Amino acid sequence: MDSISIAISKGRIGKEASTVFKKIGLGDSIDINSRKLIFKDEKNKINYIYVKPLDVVTYVQNGVADLGVVGKDIILEKDSDVYEIYDLGFGKCKFAVAGKKNKHTYSKDKLLKVATSYPNITKKYFDKKQQKIKIIKLNGSVELAPLVGLSDVIVDLVETGNTLKANGLYIIEEMFDISARLICNRISYRFKYDRIFNLVEKLKELKH
Numbered sequence: 606m607d608s609i610s611i612a613i614s615k616g617r618i619g620k621e622a623s624t625v626f627k628k629i630g631l632g633d634s635i636d637i638n639s640r641k642l643i644f645k646d647e648k649n650k651i652n653y654i655y656v657k658p659l660d661v662v663t664y665v666q667n668g669v670a671d672l673g674v675v676g677k678d679i680i681l682e683k684d685s686d687v688y689e690i691y692d693l694g695f696g697k698c699k700f701a702v703a704g705k706k707n708k709h710t711y712s713k714d715k716l717l718k719v720a721t722s723y724p725n726i727t728k729k730y731f732d733k734k735q736q737k738i739k740i741i742k743l744n745g746s747v748e749l750a751p752l753v754g755l756s757d758v759i760v761d762l763v764e765t766g767n768t769l770k771a772n773g774l775y776i777i778e779e780m781f782d783i784s785a786r787l788i789c790n791r792i793s794y795r796f797k798y799d800r801i802f803n804l805v806e807k808l809k810e811l812k813h
């Protein structure tokens with residue numbers, strides 16, 4: 606049996622991924638509460654590596670990991686050459702443009718200041734609308750930006766809407782839905798197809 610390595614995003618996605626792998630009998634070695642970064646499952650010949658979301662794609666792209674579990678937001682933001690092979694169905698949220706008013710408050714003849722942690726997704730979205738923007742890249746707490754006058758609007762993930770509500774912000778436009786995905790290195794997909802296929806089958810059974 607080929608051994609495979611799987612990169613898992615730390616944080617929200619990692620927590621759910623660990624539960625899912627345990628449910629299909631392949632995750633006993635994963636302990637997200639430890640400080641370990643590699644979890645070896647000798648019996649099933651799986652090595653899990655536990656890394657930051659954006660780095661999951663890097664490890665898979667470079668073939669250090671055959672597979673990765675990461676949010677669709679990260680895949681879209683980090684234009685890469687990996688296969689997206691399965692929608693895991695957890696980590697559901699959506700991208701939205703939000704601001705202090707719940708209606709379109711911007712126009713094409715005026716530069717729009719947009720705060721976000723996702724500059725590539727934001728640029729692509731507004732380019733399509735032919736809206737000129739200035740991107741203000743932040744690393745978190747993006748909702749603060751319009752409140753203190755750093756930006757006109759934000760582009761960010763919304764799940765329950767609690768963060769927007771708590772800060773007096775409204776959704777202006779919903780952009781698209783996000784969930785966790787299984788990604789695969791292109792070469793691994795060819796050479797370790799059977800193992801990868803089996804894993805996906807097990808994940809599918811869990812969903813039904």
Ligand SMILES: Nc1ncnc2c1ncn2[C@@H]1O[C@H](COP(=O)(O)OP(=O)(O)OP(=O)(O)O)[C@@H](O)[C@H]1O
Binds near residue numbers: 615676679783
């Ligand atoms: N409400 C949510 N807010 C943000 N991300 C969510 C939410 N629900 C699900 N997700 C998914 O979880 C991922 C982010 O997880 P988490 O917030 O733990 O990481 P992070 O803190 O953004 O990462 P980093 O440590 O790099 O800052 C996103 O990429 C997204 O796919």
Ligand SMILES: O=P(O)(O)OC[C@H]1O[C@H](OP(=O)(O)OP(=O)(O)O)[C@H](O)[C@@H]1O
Binds near residue numbers: 745746764765
């Ligand atoms: O709609 P909600 O359920 O409130 O979730 C959305 C919020 O969660 C995320 O932030 P996170 O908790 O990751 O903190 P951050 O701002 O530091 O990224 C995201 O960036 C939103 O701020």
